[in-house]
Amino acid sequence: MADWKVISGGVTAPKGYKAAGMKAGLKPSGTPDLALVLSEVDAIAAGVFTTSVVRAAPVDYCRQRLQAKATARAILCNAGQANAATGEQGWIDTIESAQLLAQTLNISSDLVLIASTGVIGQRIKMEQLRAAIPSLVAQASEEGGDAAAKAICTTDLVAKSIALETTFGDRVVRMGGMCKGSGMIHPNMATMLAFVTCDAAVSPHLWQQMLSRAADRSFNQITVDGDTSTNDSLFALANGASRTPAITEMGAEAEKLEEMLTEICQYLAKAIARDGEGATCLVEVEVSGTKDEASAQQIAKTIVGSSLVKSAIFGRDPNWGRIAAAAGRAGVPFEQENLRIQLGEFLMMEQGQPLAFDRAAASDYMKKAAAGAYLKEDTVLIAVSVGNGPGSGKAWGCDLSYDYVKINAEYTT
Structure with missing residues (x-):
């Protein structure tokens, strides 16, 4: 404490x-x-x-x-x-x-x-x-x-x-x-x-x-x-x-x-990520199992910064494939058979194998997070593990909405 x-x-x-x-x-x-x-x-x-x-x-x-x-x-x-x-x-x-x-x-x-x-x-x-x-x-x-x-x-x-x-x-x-x-x-x-x-x-x-x-x-x-x-x-x-x-x-x-x-x-x-231009929710990505903290932070940053992941969260689409793809291109080597992905309480991949999950409930989880009514208030939680190493790290971002384009398209006008 x-x-x-x-x-x-x-x-x-x-x-x-x-x-x-x-x-x-x-x-x-x-x-x-x-x-x-x-x-x-x-x-x-x-x-x-x-x-x-x-x-x-x-x-x-x-x-x-x-x-x-x-x-x-x-x-x-x-x-x-x-x-x-x-x-x-x-x-x-x-x-x-x-x-x-x-x-x-x-x-x-x-x-x-x-x-x-x-x-x-x-x-x-x-x-x-x-x-x-x-x-x-x-x-x-x-x-x-x-x-x-x-x-x-x-x-x-x-x-x-x-x-x-x-x-x-x-x-x-x-x-x-x-x-x-x-x-x-x-x-x-x-x-x-x-x-x-x-x-x-x-x-x-x-x-x-x-x-x-x-x-x-x-x-x-x-x-x-x-x-x-x-x-x-x-x-x-x-x-x-x-x-x-x-x-x-x-x-x-x-x-x-x-x-x-x-x-x-x-x-x-x-607070900055939560207040991102046009954002409807905060996104927290926690990565574990890497060789060190820096490697975990790099993967977490890549996932939370992915335009495809951010767009899927805005659309309340539990498309875990985008999370896996972002983790894979982060520049940190790992064996994909060790990959584990969880969205909130929904386990989507374990040991590199896709798992069945309630897609409607997972989508509803993101809707409730956007409304500030689920788990950690307005936060969509993504947990990724890539192995058994001691490294762990977090990154934060937000979803990517239509309003982001509108705000920045008209910024100086």
Whole structure:
């Protein structure tokens, strides 16, 4: 049983953090589009970024900042314009954004991290941003987590946040997180932004290692549509405000902190997959029996990312052959006579042999999952085993609906 509990507050649940979200006039829709996460003291900062060679200016800016100095005080995020593929002017806009916020906060600009999301090829609306920053800072509060989570959304249908609380000795430690993402989501990061706050004290090197591993078991294991974005950024701040002893090496406390971080990241990753553009249900694929975790994760990602599997789930068609085909092309060798496939409670293949099952009931299982009324709420569960090895891994995605095409066909129009 997990040694923590879920609490309210999102990114402002940990001690020493404030946040804000507001309408700055960056989005044509007029919805909230500018967010701030602020630590009252310098925080240890770690980051994981898109693997795309076409990167948004804020991605390169923050990578350089964190390589030079693994500390930060503030994260500024705009929604509406991705500031990706914007040339030299996009870089200049990013630097100015950091400087504007730093001046308002009276801190060094190298303590500011920048994130952007929206339409690729569009610069940030700097005139509106300049006018909004003083108000954004003035609105920052310990109750501002929900407003910030809403302000980073683009095509998201819901804001996504979580917070956990545990104890280290006699000290309470809290961790919070928020993210955005709905489309252009694929392993190796995606069009997602995620921000995690923590009030524990941890060494920079260890914090970065923890975040990288947590990302590999969460955000790098989700896919909506197979498209990796230009802007993905995952930031984690640890400000030590809980006054716990600093964690400087792996041990029981470090493992506990990393488990919390992984739980936060997996919750947010699944929330993104669940909110995939046009999606009607979350899909979870668990693979076991491989030689190692990486092999299982690779097969799981391939299955959950298969357009044919995703389409069959949307059509509530228990076509297990598509699952078998996806597993077979994942690039992980296994003997097909060891293949086992299960959809929910329906065993469809055992030791490489197809089994009789109630197709109507299996279809109904997926219908009920889409309605959020079966097993794990709205989740379609697929379990695959390929042998007797110790490796296991999970991946998450969603079904592929008609609405996905409609949303993306009309995205900039």
